[in-house]
Amino acid sequence: MIKDGALVIYKNRAATARLDGDKLELSFQKEPSVRVREKDVELLHDGPVKTVPAILESGEFETAWEMTSGSFISISELAELAFGSDGPAERLSAWTKCMDSLPFRLQEGQVYVLQPEERKEEEEKRNKKQSEGKERAAFIERAKKAAFVPGDERFYGELEAMAYGKSQKSGIARELGIKEEAEAAHAWLLKSGLWTRKVNPFALRSGHPQKAPQFALGEDNDKKRIDLQQLEAWAIDSPWSHDPDDALSWDGQSVWVHVADPASVIVPDSPADQEAARRSGTLYIPEGAIPMLPKELLRHLSLGLDKCSRTMSFRIELNEEGLVEKTEVFPSFVKVKRSTYEEADKMLDSGSLKDLKTRADIRKAYRKKNGSVDIDIPEVSLWLDDGECRIAPLNACKSGELVKEMMVLAGEAAARWAFDRGLPFPYYSQEAPGHQNELPPGLAGEFAKRRLMKAGMAGVQPRAHQGLGVSMYAQATSPLRRYADLLAQQQIRAWLDKEAGLSAKGPMLADELSMKLALAAAGSMALRKAERQSELHWTLVWLQDRPGWEGEGIAVQSGSGETLFFIPLLGLETRIRTAGTELNSSARLRFLRADIAKQEAQFAIV
Numbered sequence: 001m002i003k004d005g006a007l008v009i010y011k012n013r014a015a016t017a018r019l020d021g022d023k024l025e026l027s028f029q030k031e032p033s034v035r036v037r038e039k040d041v042e043l044l045h046d047g048p049v050k051t052v053p054a055i056l057e058s059g060e061f062e063t064a065w066e067m068t069s070g071s072f073i074s075i076s077e078l079a080e081l082a083f084g085s086d087g088p089a090e091r092l093s094a095w096t097k098c099m100d101s102l103p104f105r106l107q108e109g110q111v112y113v114l115q116p117e118e119r120k121e122e123e124e125k126r127n128k129k130q131s132e133g134k135e136r137a138a139f140i141e142r143a144k145k146a147a148f149v150p151g152d153e154r155f156y157g158e159l160e161a162m163a164y165g166k167s168q169k170s171g172i173a174r175e176l177g178i179k180e181e182a183e184a185a186h187a188w189l190l191k192s193g194l195w196t197r198k199v200n201p202f203a204l205r206s207g208h209p210q211k212a213p214q215f216a217l218g219e220d221n222d223k224k225r226i227d228l229q230q231l232e233a234w235a236i237d238s239p240w241s242h243d244p245d246d247a248l249s250w251d252g253q254s255v256w257v258h259v260a261d262p263a264s265v266i267v268p269d270s271p272a273d274q275e276a277a278r279r280s281g282t283l284y285i286p287e288g289a290i291p292m293l294p295k296e297l298l299r300h301l302s303l304g305l306d307k308c309s310r311t312m313s314f315r316i317e318l319n320e321e322g323l324v325e326k327t328e329v330f331p332s333f334v335k336v337k338r339s340t341y342e343e344a345d346k347m348l349d350s351g352s353l354k355d356l357k358t359r360a361d362i363r364k365a366y367r368k369k370n371g372s373v374d375i376d377i378p379e380v381s382l383w384l385d386d387g388e389c390r391i392a393p394l395n396a397c398k399s400g401e402l403v404k405e406m407m408v409l410a411g412e413a414a415a416r417w418a419f420d421r422g423l424p425f426p427y428y429s430q431e432a433p434g435h436q437n438e439l440p441p442g443l444a445g446e447f448a449k450r451r452l453m454k455a456g457m458a459g460v461q462p463r464a465h466q467g468l469g470v471s472m473y474a475q476a477t478s479p480l481r482r483y484a485d486l487l488a489q490q491q492i493r494a495w496l497d498k499e500a501g502l503s504a505k506g507p508m509l510a511d512e513l514s515m516k517l518a519l520a521a522a523g524s525m526a527l528r529k530a531e532r533q534s535e536l537h538w539t540l541v542w543l544q545d546r547p548g549w550e551g552e553g554i555a556v557q558s559g560s561g562e563t564l565f566f567i568p569l570l571g572l573e574t575r576i577r578t579a580g581t582e583l584n585s586s587a588r589l590r591f592l593r594a595d596i597a598k599q600e601a602q603f604a605i606v
Helices: 061-068 075-083 088-099 116-144 153-163 171-176 182-192 271-279 295-301 341-345 351-369 398-420 442-452 483-499 510-544
Strands: 007-010 013-020 023-027 034-036 042-045 104-107 110-113 233-237 246-250 255-260 283-285 288-290 309-318 324-334 336-340 380-385 388-393 427-429 457-459 550-559 562-567 572-577 586-595 600-605
Touching (some): 007 023, 042 088, 061 075, 061 110, 075 110, 088 104, 116 153, 171 182, 233 341, 233 398, 246 351, 246 398, 271 483, 271 510, 283 510, 309 398, 309 483, 324 398, 324 483, 341 398, 388 510, 442 562, 457 510, 483 510, 510 586, 510 600, 562 586, 572 600
Parallel strands (some): 233 336
Antiparallel strands (some): 007 013, 007 042, 013 023, 023 034, 104 110, 233 246, 255 309, 309 324, 380 388, 427 457, 550 562, 550 586, 562 572
């Protein structure tokens, strides 16, 4: 039992104790007294003392260490060895020395005396930490003046990690008075001159690796491939595309959509599959594409790069109204011709492309009848050329509409094929948009339609895709660049292989597929966000390189004292405070300033 006048320790502070009913009243040197339970304190000396004694400076602690190193002793023994007596002041002084943990350390109520090697190691750690503390303090002073020296990167690396989204905490940020958030770290790095405007952190923030994957691949599963090399097959894409993954054919009766076949070498849950799942898709940014799959695989499986391409081919029969009546799926060999949209436009009036265009027009009318929503907003292409940003409008091509229509057809056909077989499948749906009556005309109407659209949803149950005007749909034509499409192809191949007796293992069950699809959907959202932010980043860099730039803006939304303008030449939206602006009217806008970190630009009406 603790007596009146005892010297005790409470929360690592020395105090004198006085009995006060069933509790103790503790008095400290410089703090108000408190009442606590006896079990909450540690007895240091029975006393009695009236006040907390002063710490003694004359103890022979080095001698005590030399005599007892490597052993356990009590606080009382340490006080006796260091001072020759064991009074309250001596014992408090010994306890204080132990709190420094060098060369005495409190362990479970006893004092452990460090051995010489342990003491040396601890002293070296402390000296290093003290030196680092001084260097850190010196860096903080230099950082305030933006006067950096070689080696400072080990300190401001904390801020770079935060700006890249790799960490959420930084002691350096706190010491510099910077908010612990990516945007604030980015802004400071720009202001300090450590980063230039051309550093794009948004791609890394997505979590997508910044290099193409590398892993060993299995052999192609070429068993039971049918030879379709007699069909004329067209892979129509942008001139800068390096991984075409779909091609089109017409056999006189049916539409054929040929899709690259990575599932022939990427087995579910293999290392290659797990890496593709982690990436969710190919990241397309102005600096270049960072693929989901290894470059050697893209070179091997992209369509039209070799004389003969390995594909998964969908043969689709349509009725006169454009409804899918029958779908067959075959692993195949196809001879693919590559073409740009501009080149294909010149061939739409003859041959198989003319027949395909006719079916595409029928399909578009069919989908429109079923409530499809087409949104026509001008787009731009943005890329880097020797480190300089380039922006150019994307010209609409008729062949682009043809390809789009055929991909929607293939997605619907794949979904119906899977549904007819009870095959768990990665369906993609979208609810009907909001009320579209009385929309404004022109570009303002297109933006109004976009605001009414609901987010698409991925799942293993088929539902209507109202935006496309089809009763069921799956993304299945881009397996080289979207993981959800690769999942679709893996399910198709597993079904076909089991049906042909080539494999005893069937497709993934619905629960497993659902989990993989949910992860892919989340990853895909992160990729699309990184792509949008990267494009906006470089657009702002482009503008900052052109102070006072002027261009046309079209009013697409107005209200609350401000107008949303769309700048077609930049594919950029900006809000300007102005009242009474007529929708679809154009205005000359002048660029004023941009905040790269906040991703904001300001314009004024000229």
